[in-house]
Amino acid sequence: MRDYVQATLSLGLAFGLYTILGRVASPYVQMLSVFTLTVVYFGQKKGELFGAIVGAAAGLIVDSYSLGVFGISGLTLTVTGFLAGLISRKFNLMSFLKTFLFLGVMTLIESSLWLGMVAVILSEKIGRLSDLLFFRPLVTAACGAAFFTWLRRWRARHG
Amino acid sequence: MPLFPKDKRAPRLFIALIILHLLLISFQVPRGPAPSVFERGLFFVLSPLQHGVQAVFRFIRGVWTGYFNLVGVQRQNRALIRNEFLLQQENALLRRVVEMSLPTLEMKTRLEAVRGSILPASVISLDPVNYYKSLVIDKGTLDGLEKDMVVLDRFGNLMGRVIEPLSLKEASVQLITDDASGTSVFIRGEKGLGVVTGDGHGRCLLKYVLDTAAGINPGDDVLTTGFDKIYPWGISLGRIVSLSSSRSLFKEIVIQPHFRFRDLSRVAILKSRGPFLK
Numbered sequence: 001m002r003d004y005v006q007a008t009l010s011l012g013l014a015f016g017l018y019t020i021l022g023r024v025a026s027p028y029v030q031m032l033s034v035f036t037l038t039v040v041y042f043g044q045k046k047g048e049l050f051g052a053i054v055g056a057a058a059g060l061i062v063d064s065y066s067l068g069v070f071g072i073s074g075l076t077l078t079v080t081g082f083l084a085g086l087i088s089r090k091f092n093l094m095s096f097l098k099t100f101l102f103l104g105v106m107t108l109i110e111s112s113l114w115l116g117m118v119a120v121i122l123s124e125k126i127g128r129l130s131d132l133l134f135f136r137p138l139v140t141a142a143c144g145a146a147f148f149t150w151l152r153r154w155r156a157r158h159g
Numbered sequence: 160m161p162l163f164p165k166d167k168r169a170p171r172l173f174i175a176l177i178i179l180h181l182l183l184i185s186f187q188v189p190r191g192p193a194p195s196v197f198e199r200g201l202f203f204v205l206s207p208l209q210h211g212v213q214a215v216f217r218f219i220r221g222v223w224t225g226y227f228n229l230v231g232v233q234r235q236n237r238a239l240i241r242n243e244f245l246l247q248q249e250n251a252l253l254r255r256v257v258e259m260s261l262p263t264l265e266m267k268t269r270l271e272a273v274r275g276s277i278l279p280a281s282v283i284s285l286d287p288v289n290y291y292k293s294l295v296i297d298k299g300t301l302d303g304l305e306k307d308m309v310v311l312d313r314f315g316n317l318m319g320r321v322i323e324p325l326s327l328k329e330a331s332v333q334l335i336t337d338d339a340s341g342t343s344v345f346i347r348g349e350k351g352l353g354v355v356t357g358d359g360h361g362r363c364l365l366k367y368v369l370d371t372a373a374g375i376n377p378g379d380d381v382l383t384t385g386f387d388k389i390y391p392w393g394i395s396l397g398r399i400v401s402l403s404s405s406r407s408l409f410k411e412i413v414i415q416p417h418f419r420f421r422d423l424s425r426v427a428i429l430k431s432r433g434p435f436l437k
Contacts, residue, residue: 012208015205015208015209015212016212019209019212019213019216019283019284020212020216022284022285023213023216023282023424029285029290030289030290047169048169048173049168049169049172049173052169052172052173052176053172053176056176056179056180059180060201061201061205063201064201064202064205065202065205065209065284065286065295066286066289066292066293069184069187070183070184070187071180071181071183071184071187072184074180074183075177075180075181075184078173078176078177078180079177082169082173121184132290
């Protein structure tokens with residue numbers, strides 16, 4: 001139960017952060033996927049099943065605010081959450097570099113899946129989408145790795 | 160280590176979630192004109208939450224700018240007074256022009272109608288997937304908003320139209336930069352008619368202007384014709400930034416919209432198109 005409360009609060013936080021970033025950093029908000037970070041975090045911490053559930057919930061939030069087909073982000077984030085749980089069990093993700101690489105790969109998988117689905121379902125040309133989307137894996141991985149490393153150190157210091 | 164965990168629930172639930180999403184997607188393909196009940200419901204539930212976050216953010220900013228960060232307020236005030244003076248002059252001048260072209264009673268009726276038909280709103284969210292497609296504003300059906308109402312930026316330039324889903328205090332807006340949008344326009348100076356769609360990168364494309372059309376140059380203003388029955392006649396949309404002749408029947412024209420993505424704090428909604436009818 002505690003996990004679900006934590007996940008709900010984290011998604012609410014991501015949602016709030018996304019809203020604020022949208023106001024202060026306008027188009028650049030696309031380069032940082034706070035929802036992907038939340039999903040990957042829970043996938044890594046609580047396992048693939050929980051990652052998939054958080055991914056489905058996060059995806060529905062993203063879809064409700066976009067004009068695309070409802071369910072695309074839900075599907076991609078569900079897969080991302082599941083894979084995050086599955087892959088993270090095989091690696092030690094305690095250093096900044098490893099976290100950065102892991103988050104980069106996960107965001108790349110999520111973005112590729114999303115782009116692929118948009119191209120297939122909506123017949124939309126990838127080149128017509130915003131160029132900033134292509135920086136998403138790099139920026140999300142860098143910000144996420146910095147935040148998670150800080151969080152780990154803070155927890156170690158304060159128990 | 161096995162590829163999948165020993166707990167059989169995980170892959171089963173994962174597959175169930177995937178099937179659920181695929182079903183959700185398949186119900187919408189091909190996409191109908193209206194969003195699904197589920198999508199509307201989720202928008203209805205989530206939009207007040209985002210409204211709340213926005214209100215907290217606005218409160219903090221209000222306290223900061225209203226009580227602490229007062230540097231430059233005097234300068235800003237002087238600029239506003241000067242701007243207001245210029246606008247008063249411009250307003251008086253335009254009134255005289257309208258007086259000359261319209262009977263007094265009609266002019267008064269039209270000006271009053273214009274004043275009553277504009278509703279200011281704030282942007283509370285942008286499309287998380289493609290920034291140039293849509294946004295959410297803090298006015299909804301309780302404020303009298305309906306589908307297809309026109310949305311302008313704070314300078315009166317066209318931004319888009321209200322679309323579904325609409326909730327009590329929030330509404331979605333499709334931007335003219337969305338590649339699925341379409342606006343009937345003309346080039347100022349009666350140089351040609353066409354349809355504007357978004358290019359997905361924050362600019363627009365002017366389509367169906369014949370390659371033989373003469374006198375079109377970069378810098379020309381593009382305005383709405385009103386033929387699409389959504390946008391009234393004469394709203395400024397953007398400026399031509401480049402044009403080239405293709406091998407097809409039509410020119411390839413790129414338009415820079417007048418509204419700026421960095422300046423979306425306040426928007427105006429036209430609740431009635433009556434006063435703007437030609």
